Amino acid sequence: MDNIKPQDMGKTSDVLVRPEKLMPLPAPYDKPGMEPEFKPVKDTWKEDFCTSLDGFVGNDTLARPKTKEEEQEMIKKFLSGLDKLFSDQTNRGYLQPLALSFEYCAKCNTCSEACHTFKSSGETEIYRPIFRSEVLRKIYRKHKNGDSLVNRFIGGDIDLNIETILRLGELAYRCNLCRRCAQTCPLGLDNGLLAREIRKIFSMEMGIAPKPLHEKGTVNQLKIGSSTGLNKAALLDVIEFIEEDMYDKTGKEYKIPMDKKGADILLTHNAGEFLAWPENPAAFAIIFEEAGLNWTLSSEMIGYDNVNYGLFYDDAQAKKIGIQQFKAARDLGVRKIVIGECGHAHKAATVSMDRNVAGEDNIPRESFLPLLQDLIRKKAIKQDPSRNNFPVTLHDPCNMARMMGLIMPQREIINTICPQFREMTPNGAQNYCCGGGSGFAIMNSFNFPEFRNKIASRMKFKQILNAFQDTIEDPETPKYVCAPCSNCKGAIRDILDYYETTAKFNVHYGGLVELVVNAMPQFERPFLDFLDEEAGMM
Amino acid sequence: MANIEINGQQVEIDEDGFIVNPEQWDENVAAYFCKDEGIEELTDEHWKVINYLRDYYQQFEVAPMIRKLCKETGCNLKKIYELFPSGPAKGACKVAGLPKPTGCV
Numbered sequence: 001m002d003n004i005k006p007q008d009m010g011k012t013s014d015v016l017v018r019p020e021k022l023m024p025l026p027a028p029y030d031k032p033g034m035e036p037e038f039k040p041v042k043d044t045w046k047e048d049f050c051t052s053l054d055g056f057v058g059n060d061t062l063a064r065p066k067t068k069e070e071e072q073e074m075i076k077k078f079l080s081g082l083d084k085l086f087s088d089q090t091n092r093g094y095l096q097p098l099a100l101s102f103e104y105c106a107k108c109n110t111c112s113e114a115c116h117t118f119k120s121s122g123e124t125e126i127y128r129p130i131f132r133s134e135v136l137r138k139i140y141r142k143h144k145n146g147d148s149l150v151n152r153f154i155g156g157d158i159d160l161n162i163e164t165i166l167r168l169g170e171l172a173y174r175c176n177l178c179r180r181c182a183q184t185c186p187l188g189l190d191n192g193l194l195a196r197e198i199r200k201i202f203s204m205e206m207g208i209a210p211k212p213l214h215e216k217g218t219v220n221q222l223k224i225g226s227s228t229g230l231n232k233a234a235l236l237d238v239i240e241f242i243e244e245d246m247y248d249k250t251g252k253e254y255k256i257p258m259d260k261k262g263a264d265i266l267l268t269h270n271a272g273e274f275l276a277w278p279e280n281p282a283a284f285a286i287i288f289e290e291a292g293l294n295w296t297l298s299s300e301m302i303g304y305d306n307v308n309y310g311l312f313y314d315d316a317q318a319k320k321i322g323i324q325q326f327k328a329a330r331d332l333g334v335r336k337i338v339i340g341e342c343g344h345a346h347k348a349a350t351v352s353m354d355r356n357v358a359g360e361d362n363i364p365r366e367s368f369l370p371l372l373q374d375l376i377r378k379k380a381i382k383q384d385p386s387r388n389n390f391p392v393t394l395h396d397p398c399n400m401a402r403m404m405g406l407i408m409p410q411r412e413i414i415n416t417i418c419p420q421f422r423e424m425t426p427n428g429a430q431n432y433c434c435g436g437g438s439g440f441a442i443m444n445s446f447n448f449p450e451f452r453n454k455i456a457s458r459m460k461f462k463q464i465l466n467a468f469q470d471t472i473e474d475p476e477t478p479k480y481v482c483a484p485c486s487n488c489k490g491a492i493r494d495i496l497d498y499y500e501t502t503a504k505f506n507v508h509y510g511g512l513v514e515l516v517v518n519a520m521p522q523f524e525r526p527f528l529d530f531l532d533e534e535a536g537m538m
Numbered sequence: 539m540a541n542i543e544i545n546g547q548q549v550e551i552d553e554d555g556f557i558v559n560p561e562q563w564d565e566n567v568a569a570y571f572c573k574d575e576g577i578e579e580l581t582d583e584h585w586k587v588i589n590y591l592r593d594y595y596q597q598f599e600v601a602p603m604i605r606k607l608c609k610e611t612g613c614n615l616k617k618i619y620e621l622f623p624s625g626p627a628k629g630a631c632k633v634a635g636l637p638k639p640t641g642c643v
Contacts, residue, residue, distance in 0.1 A: 060553070216640035228641030236599035241606050272642030275603045307642060342642075442642055445553050486642045 004125045006135040009167050010354030011161025014046075015055050016167065021122035023458055026465045028473055029499065036498065038450055045446060050166040052124065053240025058173035061168060061208050061215075071162040074206070078165050079143050081205025086140075087195055093315065093355060098197055101189040102137065105130060111181035111191055115220035116432045127455075129181040131179035131189035132171050135200060139164065140257070148511065171207060172198040176437035177312065178398040178457060183429070196438075199313040206321035207362035209313050210441045217309040218317040222324070226271040226305035235304050239275045239297070246282050250523045252323060256285050259332065260296035266334040267295055268325070268349075270342035270486035271305035277489065283513035283522075283527065284340060290520070291380040296332065306339055307486075312439040329363045337365035341511045342483035343437075346404060367483075372516070373409035376416055384399060384521035385417045390417040390478050390531075392515070393467035395460070395492065396431035397485035405429065410512060417519045424463040431458045434483065436491025452491065453498040461495045468507065476508045478530055484512040506530075544570045556638040560595065563635025571633040576623055583635075584621050586611050591634040600617075600634050601627070 017157065018038075022121055024030060049057045051468070062332040065071045083097060084090040112118050118127045125131060139157035151157075151243040158164060182190035211217075221227045232236070239256050244253045252447055267288070273280045281297075288295050298304050302324040310318025320352035329337050339346050347367050375381055394414055400406040407428045414421050434441075435457025443452075464481055469527045471477040481496075483489050492509045501507045508530045518527040529535040540616065541548045545566040550558040555574060557563055568596045569589065572580060580588075588613050594602040608614050622629030627639050 212640060220640060226641060228639070228643055229600040231599060231643075234600045237598060238606075239601060241603070243611075245605065245609075270642050275600070275639075275641075276643040278603055278605055345548055395590075443636075443638075 006131060006138055007158050009135050010164040012163045013052065015041075015054055017124055018055050019121040019124045019127055021118045022454060023122060023462070025458070025462055026469065028505070029461075030424050030466065032501070035454070035537055037453065039447060040446065050170050051445070051485075052163060053167040053170040054124075054451075055172070056170070056451040057450055058440075058443055058448045059169055059202070059210050059367065060443075060445045062169045062202070065162060069517055074095060074140060074166055075165055076158060076207045079160075081201035082143060084205060085201060089506070094193070094197065097190060097193055101133070101191065101194055102140075102176070104187050104376070105189055106187060107135065108186065110184050114180045114184040116178070116180070116435070116459035117176065117456055121455050123250060124142065126169065126171060128169060129296060132175065132198070133169070133179045133191050133194045134537055135164070135171070136194060137462060138455060139168075145377070159339070168198060169202050172202065172442075173194075173210065173443070174369060174456075176398075176433040176440060176453070177389070178433035180398075180403060180430075180432070180438050183402060186442075191484060196313070200315060203314040204316060209414070210439065210443050210445075212308045212444065212495065213313055215437075215441045217230075217442075218314070218321060218476055221302060221305060221307070221309075223435075224318075225301045226536060227307055228275055228305070229270045230271050230274060232299050235271075235274065235299055239276065240287070242274075242278050242282050245278065249282075249525055249527060252523075254285055254289050256281075257296045258299050262333045263294050263296040264316055264335045265295040266303070266332055266346065267330045267338050268306035269299055269304070269340040270298075270307050270345060270353065272307070272486045272490070273340070273342075274304075277486070277511070277528070279527070280341060280511050281518040284368075285510070286517050286520070287375065287381060287513060291375050295338075296334065298328045298332060300328045300331065301333075304350065307343035308345060308352075309439060311344050311348045311352060317475065318348065319356050321471060322348060323361075325349060325435055326353070326357055326361055326363050329365075335364065337363060337366060338368050341484040341486060341513065343399035343487060344367055346397075346406070347399040351404065366404055367409075369400070369406050369409040369413075370515075372513070373412055376413050376516070380517070382521055383516070383519045385419050385519060387519045387526065388418045388515055389420060389519065390480060391420045391422065391471055392480045393424050394427070394465065394481055395424065395434060395464075395481060395483040395485075395488055396427055397483070397488050398431065398433050398437055400485070401431050402429050410482075411518065413512065414482060415517060422467050423435065424467045428498065432463060433489040434460045434485075434488040435495070436487050441487045441490035441494070449494065449498075453495055457491055457495045460492070461499065464492075464495075464501075468505075471528060472505055475504065477506060478522055479505070479507045481507065481509040481529075482512055482515060483509055542570070543545070545558060547637060552638060556632050557635045558636050558637065560637060565571055565593075567631050567635055571635075575629055575633060577621075581621075583617075584614065586632050587618065587621060591631060591636060595634075595636050601631050607627040
């Protein structure tokens, strides 16, 4: 169906649109057969979930109602949630930016040109940042003003039926909340914020949120201590293993300080690092120990997992987790929290939580980036750039670069230690999302990974290929995408795997601290496994 | 979510084929998951990996990190992929009856 309008959201059809002509990729992915095709949508999914938007199931708790009564109940709930968004009693923190973004859109579509998902999908209409917002506006007008002829002329022209609601529940999860659209909007409106407000209606009023974010995410974190399911005993086992591993790699015995009362710094990691990328906490430990910092990790409840998925979909969950994280730091009596390589943890802990915690509980916290920059500048750790003599490019996590303006420290570091560094285009505050933002990196049910790998991450993949065009087809030259964020690493790992870019073209990925440790001349073995013959295929 | 019948037992699996209740796992379930994985027969090497995963999960209620799995079983990642073509998480953990990994992993 061409020229889809927001009004079409309520029309009964098998699928509103399937993205077809995706944005072409650069060489060597411009040749036929280089990219896996979309797999067909299963019939059972159509009955039980909402595949009628674009054929993808992202929201795995958005169950299709089985009876008319259930349908009416769901619509009613949605509308009561919508009312709560616009009430000062229930949405004080977000009402002002919501109202501003809701009212003044001039439909100039500057935002669409900035949106990686819209562009990557071959300009599929429903992925325009304003399409989703416009659906919400129409629903609101219809809900408030009724079905009069006049109202239909002033924007209330949409069917307030179950298809509209279900499709909107999926469409809220086709936006990475990267807010590149907000950055470019001439009026300063924030369509990313509106997408998140829609997610809030579904989660906070209707109890509908993707399981990886809610049930297995924030609920796990509040219950066990981490969304990964990592409890205290398992964490301590991991730490012991990391210490052994550091010894194997460096020949030096490092001890990771745990729960050290009164340390200057509580370093917090995304707990995913402990399980999937243990070399990252290891690299932090080596740097901090070599620099002689007075630091610690926490093994207490939530003190060892700095993620806060509440940021993606639910204000109440976000607040509960944020408060616990600050409490862990307060209990240890540290002077400040330093946040490791996790983008959304940066924003959650430094910016978002700032308004939620007052007085002494509002403990100072900062990014690891200025600290690391300082250590490199002052030569607190030895660095030999020739150990990093291979092509390196840098991905800017949206939450650090666009949301917080953290741009120069990582560049200064990487320019100092990587002789073959090259930027992606565009970069810094103008960067593109990795495609994993706002939870997409961990939403792996049904066919959602196809949406992520082929559409949401496509612009990032294009940028990576372009950054390495000089050596991409030379499999002898290892190439490294530096992504100082667990979520971004997850998304980039998946594209490099999906497109077989590591296997075919020797492109690797990892964080920033790993490059720093790899450049330390006192160690015989390289720190990066792909350079280390002894590490084999570990 | 779906229930499948394995040797007369109803076993609940999620959309991605992972077991929902790890206590329902037994050798028959492992044999069933193998078919999906394209494994013809479980060898001693398979069992070494499976048993390590299960023991670790029973002790810590979470899957071990891949690096640790490799080190403790003596199978490098390449070997794990040879044994379980879908890899350590989607392959080995699934056959060993561990639930799907969660969080940013």
